[in-house]
Amino acid sequence: MTLEELRTSVLRELNENPVTPIYWTLGEIDAYLEEAQEILAETAGLVKRTFTIPRRPGTAIYQLPGIGDHDILAPCRVWVPDLKRRLQAVTLANLDARYERWMESPGEPYWWYPISWDQFGIWPAGGQGEGWMEVTCVCWPQPFLDAGDEPEFHPSRYESLATYATWLGYLKQWDGERAAQRLATFLGEAGGVRSLTGVQQVQEKWWARGRDHGNMRNTH
Amino acid sequence: MATCATLIDETQLLLGDSTLSGTDGQIWSRAEILDALNDGYRALLTQSQAVRRWTILETPPQYTMTGDHEWEGRFVKGGTFWCHNMVTEGYSAEHLWEVQVLEGVEPEASGGHVDHEWERIYATSTHQHYRFALPRDSERIAGLWYDHRRLQPIQVRDLDSMERHWMSIAGYPMAWTPGIGRLRTFELYEIITTDQRGYALVNTPWGIPRYRTGSRTYATGLASGDLYGVPRRIMSPDRQYLATHGVWGLPRNYHTSVGNVLILEVIGPEVPDILEEDTPALLPAQMHKYLRYFALAQLWNRQGEGYRPDLAGLCSQVFTHGVQVLKNLGWITMHDEQMARNPGRMRQNRLMPHAQLPSTYPRVP
Numbered sequence: 001m002t003l004e005e006l007r008t009s010v011l012r013e014l015n016e017n018p019v020t021p022i023y024w025t026l027g028e029i030d031a032y033l034e035e036a037q038e039i040l041a042e043t044a045g046l047v048k049r050t051f052t053i054p055r056r057p058g059t060a061i062y063q064l065p066g067i068g069d070h071d072i073l074a075p076c077r078v079w080v081p082d083l084k085r086r087l088q089a090v091t092l093a094n095l096d097a098r099y100e101r102w103m104e105s106p107g108e109p110y111w112w113y114p115i116s117w118d119q120f121g122i123w124p125a126g127g128q129g130e131g132w133m134e135v136t137c138v139c140w141p142q143p144f145l146d147a148g149d150e151p152e153f154h155p156s157r158y159e160s161l162a163t164y165a166t167w168l169g170y171l172k173q174w175d176g177e178r179a180a181q182r183l184a185t186f187l188g189e190a191g192g193v194r195s196l197t198g199v200q201q202v203q204e205k206w207w208a209r210g211r212d213h214g215n216m217r218n219t220h
Numbered sequence: 221m222a223t224c225a226t227l228i229d230e231t232q233l234l235l236g237d238s239t240l241s242g243t244d245g246q247i248w249s250r251a252e253i254l255d256a257l258n259d260g261y262r263a264l265l266t267q268s269q270a271v272r273r274w275t276i277l278e279t280p281p282q283y284t285m286t287g288d289h290e291w292e293g294r295f296v297k298g299g300t301f302w303c304h305n306m307v308t309e310g311y312s313a314e315h316l317w318e319v320q321v322l323e324g325v326e327p328e329a330s331g332g333h334v335d336h337e338w339e340r341i342y343a344t345s346t347h348q349h350y351r352f353a354l355p356r357d358s359e360r361i362a363g364l365w366y367d368h369r370r371l372q373p374i375q376v377r378d379l380d381s382m383e384r385h386w387m388s389i390a391g392y393p394m395a396w397t398p399g400i401g402r403l404r405t406f407e408l409y410e411i412i413t414t415d416q417r418g419y420a421l422v423n424t425p426w427g428i429p430r431y432r433t434g435s436r437t438y439a440t441g442l443a444s445g446d447l448y449g450v451p452r453r454i455m456s457p458d459r460q461y462l463a464t465h466g467v468w469g470l471p472r473n474y475h476t477s478v479g480n481v482l483i484l485e486v487i488g489p490e491v492p493d494i495l496e497e498d499t500p501a502l503l504p505a506q507m508h509k510y511l512r513y514f515a516l517a518q519l520w521n522r523q524g525e526g527y528r529p530d531l532a533g534l535c536s537q538v539f540t541h542g543v544q545v546l547k548n549l550g551w552i553t554m555h556d557e558q559m560a561r562n563p564g565r566m567r568q569n570r571l572m573p574h575a576q577l578p579s580t581y582p583r584v585p
Contacts, residue, residue, distance in 0.1 A: 008293035028233065038506050042545045057457035070505060072223070074549050092363055092484070096370040101370040103477075115484065116272035117504070117549035128457070140506045171516075172234050183534055187541075 004147035006033055010165040014173075018137035024172075029165060030144060036164030036186075037141045037151055042073065044193040045138040047152055055080075055109070055133050064118045067135055075120055077136035078112045087112040087122060095123060096157040110135075153193070160189040221505040225496040228253045231512050235519065248519050248527040250496070258493040260514030260539070261500050264507070264544040265359075265488050266452040267543045270550035271502050272362055274464045275483045276475035279412040280337035281352040288312045288346070300353030302405070304335055331388075340413040349387040352481060356422040361406065366393040368477060371408070374398055379409055387411075391513055393481075401427075413438070417575050418476030503546070510542030 001009075007029050008018040016024060041047050051068045064072045078087040090111045095102045107124035114120050122133070141152050151158060163186045170179035225242070231253050234237040238247030244250050265271055284299025285292070289312050289377040293301040306319055313319045317327035332343030337350060354361075364371050374395040379386040391410035399407035421429065428450055436456075450470055454461035463471070487502070493501060500508060513535045520532035 031230075038509070042506075043541075057455060059460050060461060061462060096363075100369050101364070104484075114550070115274075117546065119272045125460070160316075170532060171534070172236055174528060174531060175234070176528065176534070179531065180534055183537070211250070211305055 001155065002147060003030065003033065003144045003149045006151075006158065006162050006165070007147070009159075009162045010169065013162070014169040020127070024169065024206075027038045029169075031183075032165035032168045033151075034143050035162040035168070037153075039164065040157075040160060040190055040193055041138070041140050042151065042189040045073070045076070045142045047139045048136060049139045050134050050136045050199065052132055052134050055122075055126055055131050057128060058125060060103075060123065061115065061119055061121045063137075064137070068137060068139070070141050071139045071142070073138040073140060074117070075112075075135050075137045077124065079134040079136070080109060080131065081106060081134060082131035085110070089113070113175065157189070157193050160186060160193060161165070163189060221499050222255060222496055222503065222508060223497055223499050225258055227257055227508060227512050227515075228496065229521075231515050232513075234516060235526075253515055253519065254496060255493075256518040257490075257500075257511050259518060260511040261494065262489050263514060264510055264539075264543060264546065265502060268546035269360065270488045270546045271487050272484055272550070273487050274462060274487055275355065275358075276477050277354075277368075277481040277483065278418075278475060279350050279414075279480055280340060281415045282337070283353055289313075300354050300355075302351055302353060302401070302403075303559070304348060306347075310468070325335075337413075338415065340411075340510075341415070346385045346388045349399060349401060349407055351399060351401050351405045351407050353402075354406070354483070354485065355487075356404070357489065358404050358485045359488045359489045360394075360486040361483055362486055364396050365482040366408070367479050370484070371396045376408065384485065412479075416479040418478060418480070419474035421473065428472060429474070434584065474564035476560050480539070489506075507542060507546060510539050510546075513539040513542065535562065 007026060010029055010032070011021050011024070014024070016022065021029075021093065023034040038044060049068065049071075051072075053062070053067055063205055064075070072128060078089075079085070080087065085108075087109055088111050090113050092113055092115070095113060099105065102123060105124050106126060109122040109124060112120055112122045144151075151161060155159075167179055167182035167186055173179075228250050229241050232241075232248075235245065235248060237247050238261050242250075265302075274475060283302045285296045286302050287293065288303065288305055289307055290303050290307045293303070306316070307312055308319065309320060313322065314333040316330040319325075320327040332421075334340055334343050334345050334348060340350075345479055349486040354397075361373075364373075371393060376399060378396075379397060383389060385406065386409055389410045390413050393408040393410055394411060395409050397407050399405065401407070407456055419434075421542050430450070454471075459476075464475075487501065500511060503511075517532045517535035517539060520526065520528040520535065
């Protein structure tokens with residue numbers, strides 16, 4: 001489904017002319033759909049990108065805008081190609097508990113930790129600064145460029161974008177009842193989209209079954 | 221990155237209240253919408269706690285202004301302030317013996333008094349608290365290190381029970397406490413009275429440092445070795461130089477965390493409020509839509525014409541969603557957690573199993 005088709009779907013539901021709408025501009029509808037993309041990406045972590053950056057001498061803290069423009073939501077994997085190593089995610093408190101003066105000890109990186117929404121650190125930080133780092137990030141999607149563009153989601157979930165756009169359309173109409181219904185539908189669909197992004201898209205989650213429905217005590 | 225004017229235009233479109241972009245609506249003015257956006261900016265920052273900044277405070281602590289009375293603090297104009305004196309009804313005294321004389325109590329020998337913390341090098345003050353002041357936009361301390369050692373927070377009650385003059389015991393800092401002073405200040409236990417500054421601005425405290433000298437080797441990376449000019453990036457294999465108050469502009473001052481207090485602080489919005497031409501730059505541009513939802517909720521919730529609490533409630537719901545998203549981004553390693561689930565039928569009970577005794581087991585009194 002292209003942007004144009006999505007736009008048509010939204011305008012038809014809002015009882016508008018899909019070619020020459022009166023109460024909305026096409027730019028407004030496109031903005032609604034782009035906002036829907038953003039919220040789906042935030043909720044479900046759909047869009048992933050990998051950025052390759054050099055490990056600079058003495059550098060422990062990396063700022064996300066310096067890695068990949070301004071589209072990064074959060075890093076989700078840090079891989080060091082030259083050491084063939086995935087850094088383990090820890091917290092600052094965890095590092096403080098490991099070693100009192102961890103900030104001062106150089107070496108090959110083994111861990112990464114968050115600092116704020118726009119920066120993270122690696123530890124230990126190399127004094128030599130040789131090598132590279134691949135940072136895989138959950139990102140916001142790119143905006144639509146033309147009417148033929150398709151969203152970067154599963155085609156089965158394109159309708160969620162239209163659902164969100166109609167929520168905003170009804171909001172503009174001050175139609176509280178319909179707006180509430182569309183928003184609830186969208187938030188429900190966003191949960192479904194989330195299920196497609198992780199390991200659950202790969203196979204049945206057999207490992208999640210416990211003994212909740214028949215533990216040993218009940219069977220005695 | 222969109223300016224507030226764009227956000228106001230978008231809000232007006234959803235309100236259906238303005239026929240011409242850039243003009244006031246019939247019900248809501250642009251100034252009112254801007255106020256609501258400012259409130260949303262503040263709310264999103266403070267509720268999510270996701271925007272954090274490194275701040276280095278050098279020892280001894282410094283203030284924009286110190287004073288003899290608390291009321292003098294209102295003249296600091298956004299800076300930091302600390303009242304060093306003992307202020308009581310009608311007078312302000314520097315030494316304990318002054319209070320004792322004024323109150324008709326037999327005076328006792330008391331230590332010196334300082335107006336600035338660096339003066340402790342010359343005066344031994346026992347009754348004065350050693351306080352650091354945080355920047356005005358500071359919301360909360362997320363982590364505090366002294367000389368790269370994490371200091372744990374401790375209550376004043378615990379310190380009071382340990383030492384009589386805990387506030388002025390010189391040594392090596394072991395803990396920090398919010399203390400008994402103003403908001404956005406804290407104290408160390410124990411204190412450092414010697415000057416620990418790593419970099420000093422020589423001649424004047426204004427302008428851009430153009431020339432650096434010290435015990436290390438400084439180079440521009442140019443063949444000529446010219447040390448003049450404005451540095452845009454500083455690198456060293458020994459340490460990292462970070463732009464701590466934003467990555468824009470020029471470095472005006474240098475600080476070092478060696479031998480000083482390093483703070484990771486949650487910050488709120490800058491003051492004064494943002495204007496139409498400004499950008500809420502502390503947040504990613506994609507999160508600005510939640511400011512619009514906050515504004516819509518506030519505007520539709522206003523009594524009078526245009527009052528629509530049902531729509532306001534829906535917009536509040538989306539704003540709350542945005543707060544949660546940003547809160548999650550603040551602790552981004554959650555995306556890299558290992559799977560917590562165990563293989564099927566291998567999960568352990570949280571409680572230890574009860575002993576299973578036969579029915580014929582004798583009754584235990």
